[in-house]
Amino acid sequence: MTFIAARKALLAALAGTALIGIGAAKAEGTLVLYCSVQEEWCRPMANEFEKATGIKVAMTRKSSGETYAQIKAEASNPRGDVWWGGTGDPHLQAAEEGLTETYESPKKAELHDWAVKQWAQSKGRTVGIYAGALGFGFNTKQIGSRGVPEPKCWSDLINPKLKDEVQVADPNSSGTSYTMLATLVQLMGEDKAFEYLKALHKNINQYTKSGAAPAKATSLGETTVGITFMHDMVTMVVNGGPVKVVAPCEGTGYEIGSMSIIKGARNMENAKKFYDWALTPEAQKLAEAAKSYQVPSNKNVVPPPQSPKLADIKLIDYDFAKYGSSAERKRLLSKWDNEVKKLPK
Amino acid sequence: MRPATRLVYLCAWLGFALLPWYLTEGMSLTGLDWLAGYPLGKAGSGLALGLAGEARWLLPGGAMLLLAGLAWPRQDEQRAASILIWAGAAGFALFFLQGFAIGLKGQGIPWLASLFGSAGATQRGMGPGAFLTIISLLLMMCHGLAYRGFCRGDVFTTSTIGLLVLLIGLFIFFPVVTILKGAVVDSAGRPDFGAFADRFFDSSIWGLGCLTADVSCGVAWNTLILAVLCGFLTTLFGLASALLILRTGMPGKTMMKALTVLPIITPPFVIGLALILLFGRTGMVSNLLYEWVDVPRSRWIYGLPGVLIAQVLAFAPIAFLVLIGVVQGISPSLEEASQTLGAHRWETFSTITWPLLRPGIANAFLLGFVESMADFGNPLVLGGNFEVLSTKIFFAVVGAAHNEGQAAVLALVLLAFTLGAFWLQHSWLGKKSYTTVTGKGDAGLATPLPRRVSWISTLLVVPWVALTVVIYIIIVIGGFVKSMGRDYTPTLEHFLTGFRIDFSRGMHFEGAAWDSFFTTVKLAAISAPITALIGLLAAYLLKRQTFHGRGALEFSTMLSFAIPGTVLGVAYILAFNVPPIEMTGTGIILVIAFVFRNMPVGVRSGIAGLSQIDKSLDEASATLSARSFTTLWRVVLPLLRPALVAALVYSFVRAMTAVSAVIFLVSAEYNLATAYIVGRVEAGEFGLAIAYSSVLIVVMALGIMLIQFGVGERKLGRRSADTKAAPVAVGGG
16 A cells, blocks of 8 residues: 555656646856867856856857757747857858858957958858868877878878778768868869869778767777867877877868857847957857867967967968858868769778 | 546636636746736637637637537437537537638638638647647547447547547648648649659659669669668568577577667767778778788678668667567467477477567568668768669758659659558468467467577577677777777767766756757656557557458558658658647657657557467456456556567667657757767768767666556566466466
């Protein structure tokens, strides 16, 4: 009997829990932040902004692709206010489709040229908050056991001895990898770039889905070489992985992590406050503690010592307007699909 | 009118005249600021707003409600029925139409709005008042139909059918149609069938290059092969374990039962990660093999083999849960009869037991097949260059190409496969009878398994259990060492990051994971009973009642299962971000997504259970003049306990481990554990991901124990081999 009584009590308790209401959120004095970098960096950004202004931040962390898809789906009734972080391409695309708002921050004068250029190209709809160069990393143990010289250039990666030893994301799913595709096209010219990609295809063991995945795989030794943004590889080095980061000798492209205000934001004033605050040195210094080694866009911030120095890297003059446009992207991606991915190994 | 109908009629007025019609921001039961201006204002009732001219379009529906009142005093049921049917249907339709016609600025359907005389007007999403009124109108119509003699005049049955159809229409068909429209329109929103054909017949979907050269095959073939293998293997392992546990004296049954359940309560990614740490190129097993027997290291785990192993590990327990109920339900009398007539164990097994297992096997296979098709986490981690539809759809939506049209086409292909499997299963089972639980004397003991069957089962199950054990050892260790696979220094760091509690100023949940953790547990606990209830009700209707369109209803309950999570997630955003049903950013949308995504398991296990219970039990209850609700509650439900446990456990667990369906639906306030874990995995922080997962595993195990304790066991005659006499009463509980 006691067993049955206990069971009834339990059921009653469960039914009680179910009745606790789950309603809609209050929208005053708040800011809804869509954050597209790592959690460790998103969290302090939200907390410090709350401390600095008293505005309550509701933060959601999602990759830039997911956030873009969400903003697009919500366009007729926007839920978010600011979209902070994540590679520049989806921000530019959102700008092109008018999903984001124009805004000129008083802090603009303190920014590096590349950050302002991003702003100008998007006609004021998005601004650069950090930059990171594309590169690759290799596992020092694996490369030693394979008797291959340490790769230093893009051309070293098509060495037949590295067959099935290079990992990079699929450009269809990852902005990182699309940056590589666009970089190579700008660096070598389209025809040569595709020749190179076809040669590289033989050495690729896997086109991953996520752009940063090859960094972890390199650190674990699941692949010898991984092509990613350099700061993602640096994080592996800082965590103690047997990884060496390389800035390719021929030169390389880069991403501009961006920030946009969502069109029709419900808390427009707070969104602008966050925008201004996120461009200050205080806000941008939070990256280092979060083990994120991108180069900050405010000139007055000293980049973390581990960061790849942009000055030491041969950077190409990356044409974000051309290669960020949907038409060019579609063309390059479908060309890559048809001419590279379908090839036998 | 019957008293029940009068109650419904009063509810309709309650919703229309008293409750707030619209969804109001800041609505809560504690603070009452949002009620300012009532009965007008933001939280005004439909009647007040309509009469005051602020929402005139609500009045026609209200008039229908008034009209239905004519049926109140009628003694003549046929006249009352006509009034209820017509007024209910018209009111229902009018309220729905105004909702879709008039929305936010620039939304809605202009020509329809002008029919309501309110072109250019705007309104917010429907709130409690609107929903109560609309549902009551629907119920009035159903009651009217029952008066007319539909479903043998049973009000409960017609109402349940009506509600189910409404829910399925609203939360499955409406969002799915919204997104699938994307398959046949171009980027500007115009219909374009040429583009559809191009996308549909693309070689990346149907290519057969892998047969002749070293390139990958079309993603459709990959998915199909994987799903068939997965369905086959999960059924095999599930059946072997169920037979071993119920029909042999094998030692270690309890441990095995616990172990077979472990994989379903494991969050996605974790099994994949553990497999990489074991069999990856630098994995532990690969290292041992390389050092001891010089097997060269390779990346074989990335691709079909890895995904298949992970899926079988993850989904065989679902097959097991389905099959254990079925094996348990097989009446020993039939087997005893067979043996009395001189059949050997093997003969009995192959001619009696096996045929009776068929509905269970078909259901288990179907679940394994569909689970594999919808699985997202394992192909993501282990897929390598082996692409399947679910991940391809996800990246078509969120990837650099942002190709929603392609996503919709791929979703159609996936849908076609799943529904095809459903149809095949249906035709295989045919119209045979699988009833074994009857009201007649039933006191046999189950026949022991034939020796070869128990040998084969043991050979299958033991290595599988061993692998599971190893994987869980890795998961346990993984949370407590610095970096699995590289640095085995013991540390509590991962748990502290996630679950630190600061006791210095009272109890303060400081860890980064607490928020998502509490939300996840709360939403899962709310959605599980709702899922089980709706699922079993649907099963009861489908199996025990005859009505027009039953086949269509059964088909549509399976639909949400066939839809990949990603598609459902995006569909829900597109459909429910704007009026009339506006609920993105709330916890409700997550609960609804969970309920309708997991409902099919409730339906399937309910149907499998009901096929075994003789209809004469219901009929006996009906003869004793019980109404169908009483029969359902007192006779059928107690016999369905295994199905109820399966449905509750499954929906609770799936709500806690779902990824692809919820990744678009989580919001700042309602973040979920899995979305957090995905972020950790993306950032390469396997330690915290594994630590969080092991906490979830413990919580889910506790949840399952609570469910089993709460529901209790089904008592069926003398089924176990021990001699403790259980009561023979069938309707126990």
